[in-house]
Each structure stands twice: as structure tokens, then as C-alpha cells.
Amino acid sequence: MKIAVLGAGNGGCAVAADLSLKGHEVTLIKTSNSMHNENFQHLLDHDGEVRIHEKEEIKTAKIAHVTKELAELSEAKIVIVYIQTNYHEELIAKMSKYLVDGQIVLINPGYLSTAYMLKYNSGKKITIVEAESSFLDCRILEPGLIKVGFRNVRNPLGVYPAANLPAVKGDLEALGFPFVYLSSVVEAALHNPNLIVHTVGAIMSMPRIEKTNGDYVMYHEVFTPSVWNILEKLDSEKMDVLEKLGFPRLSYVEACKYRNTLDDTEDVKEVFFWYAAMPTRAKGPVKVDSRYITEDVLEGLVMLEALGKQLSVATPICTSLIEMASAALNRDMRTQGRTPTRLGIENIEMILTDSFVQKEVERV
Numbered sequence: 001m002k003i004a005v006l007g008a009g010n011g012g013c014a015v016a017a018d019l020s021l022k023g024h025e026v027t028l029i030k031t032s033n034s035m036h037n038e039n040f041q042h043l044l045d046h047d048g049e050v051r052i053h054e055k056e057e058i059k060t061a062k063i064a065h066v067t068k069e070l071a072e073l074s075e076a077k078i079v080i081v082y083i084q085t086n087y088h089e090e091l092i093a094k095m096s097k098y099l100v101d102g103q104i105v106l107i108n109p110g111y112l113s114t115a116y117m118l119k120y121n122s123g124k125k126i127t128i129v130e131a132e133s134s135f136l137d138c139r140i141l142e143p144g145l146i147k148v149g150f151r152n153v154r155n156p157l158g159v160y161p162a163a164n165l166p167a168v169k170g171d172l173e174a175l176g177f178p179f180v181y182l183s184s185v186v187e188a189a190l191h192n193p194n195l196i197v198h199t200v201g202a203i204m205s206m207p208r209i210e211k212t213n214g215d216y217v218m219y220h221e222v223f224t225p226s227v228w229n230i231l232e233k234l235d236s237e238k239m240d241v242l243e244k245l246g247f248p249r250l251s252y253v254e255a256c257k258y259r260n261t262l263d264d265t266e267d268v269k270e271v272f273f274w275y276a277a278m279p280t281r282a283k284g285p286v287k288v289d290s291r292y293i294t295e296d297v298l299e300g301l302v303m304l305e306a307l308g309k310q311l312s313v314a315t316p317i318c319t320s321l322i323e324m325a326s327a328a329l330n331r332d333m334r335t336q337g338r339t340p341t342r343l344g345i346e347n348i349e350m351i352l353t354d355s356f357v358q359k360e361v362e363r364v
Helices: 010-021 037-045 070-075 085-098 114-120 162-173 185-190 197-204 206-212 225-244 252-260 268-276 296-311 316-329 345-363
Strands: 002-006 025-029 049-054 057-062 065-067 078-081 104-107 127-131 136-142 145-151 155-160 179-181
Touching (some): 010 049, 010 136, 025 070, 070 085, 078 085, 085 114, 114 127, 114 345, 127 185, 155 162, 155 185, 162 179, 185 225, 185 345, 197 206, 197 225, 197 316, 225 252, 225 296, 225 316
Parallel strands (some): 002 078, 025 065, 049 145, 078 104, 104 127
Antiparallel strands (some): 049 057
């Protein structure tokens, strides 16, 4: 297939290379100049050639097209958005005029950016897909070299409208990732693991970050028993919101286990700590003002708190973490955060109505 990947950072480059190795014609589109410019220039200078280092093997992929032109996405069957969620609205507003009927837009991950797609879509017949989390853990080690540390064994997706799933499933499966399907993009949004693990981990390790100048690994060091209690309480608030919306309660560790192992007999908490202790895990966050807070508090916790208020669901731990992050960075996280008003309450209602109808169909 012709596939456009928007975002030339760690994940975007890795997925573009992976899909190229699988035989797809990939167009990698850089959407800003903020990061990874040296790597992008390397791709331009070497006709899209990039090396993937995974386990003990290095493979060389050739990405067919490397560009900054959004207009190129019009030719793709599947458009994959692989940028930080802070910039989703701006990108979706820009790219909407280039979308065409019949395309699949896969947002990885989404944090309910389906609402932004509805906000700017202008009536085009597009299938919107939100991924729960990135398909693989990866880092650009140097220009032209990407290290893949881990691949999910299952990748949960939500599809909107849900009735389109049978029609698009074949194209999604052709991407070659092990997909499973949720009942709604809402579940994909709220089961984004970074909503829980990045926010608690980064906020509770601020002294460690500043004392070591980032010379530590959050996943290895921060989740002590007391911090784990905070994580579980935040996770319970997330499940309260899911339950009020009519979705099953599913904990962070249960979702983590489902993505990371096929062995259903393993203890859910042990799976997390096995995943967290992987030697391939990169250091960091290396500064307090990192995407672990500026993305996942702004786009994740602010959204969770706002949904809780709309639904009369208490979220005191979520609120406390937002307040601490705001105080530490001396900025109001809610001002630019992802709220129902910013997403569009009417768009959220459309998404929830679609979810309700789909669940009724499944029940019958």
C-alpha cells in the first residue's frame, strides 16, 4: 500500500522504516523543524536509507519518499500521525484539506484526537483510528540509525465510526502489526499508558532528574512501593471515568500485560516491572520540563480531570498531579490543556453516541 507517516521523530522514522521493509511504499513527512533535523537531513542526503538495529541484527530500509510537503499525503491509503499529541490539533487543521474520501487516518497515540478530526474534517468520508500506544519502543541513536528495543505483542486500536471496522480491517492488518480492536476510540484514549506511568513517574522523580541531570532511568528507579500507591490511585480515577462512560474497568497493569506478553498466566504487576527493567530502556526524562509532563499532563491528565468534572467523577490525585506539575514548571497546565471545550463537546458526544450504538449492536 501507499502509506504516509506524518512525523519524522523516533517513532515515525522507525515505523516508516519498518513498513518499508515490509514492502509498502512509504512517504515520510516531517511536520516541523523542532527536533531530529540532522536525522532528517541524513534521510534526504541518502535517498531515504536508514538502518534499524533490533536485537543483534541491523537491517537497512529505504523509505520511498522523504519530504516536508503535507500535500503528499493525498496519495496514501493510510495516513499515520506519529507526533507529540500537543501538536495534533494544529497538524490536523493543516492536513485536513489534503485528505480524501476513503482514507484511513491512524493516530498513534491519540488521546481522543478523533475529536479534532471531526472538528476539521469538513464532511470527508474518513475512517479514524486511534492507537492505545506506540507499536514499538525506539530511539534515533545517530543520523540514519534507529534502535528498536521492544515491540508490543498486541496493539489495541479504536475505530471511528465503529461500523467501518469490517471495511478497513484488511488494510490495517496489511501493516503487519498485531492489532486487536477496542469498542471505541475512547478506550484507546484513556488506556494510553503514558497518562499514568509518565505523569506519576516524572512528577515523583523531579529531585532525581535535577540531582543527576537526567542520568537515571525513570522506569528502573522511581516506582517504589509508595509511588506505586499513587499510580494505583490515579489509575482508579481513570477507571471511574471509564465506568461512568459505560466502558469496562481495566487497570493500567492489566492493559500493560495485554500489550506486552502473550502469557496470560503471568502476574500483572510482575509484567510491568519486567517491562520497566529492560536493559534497552533509555535514560530519562533528562529534564523536568520534558514531554513526560508537558505532553502527558497537558494532554492526558487535564483531559481526564475535565471529563471527571463533566461526569461528576472525583479525580483528586489527578488534580493534585496537575497542580504539582504547574507549580514546578511555573505554568498553568490547564490553560493549553486538552479539555472537552477545546476538543468540542459536540464532537465528544458524537464519539460516545457511536460507541453506545456499537455496544448495543454487539450485545444483540
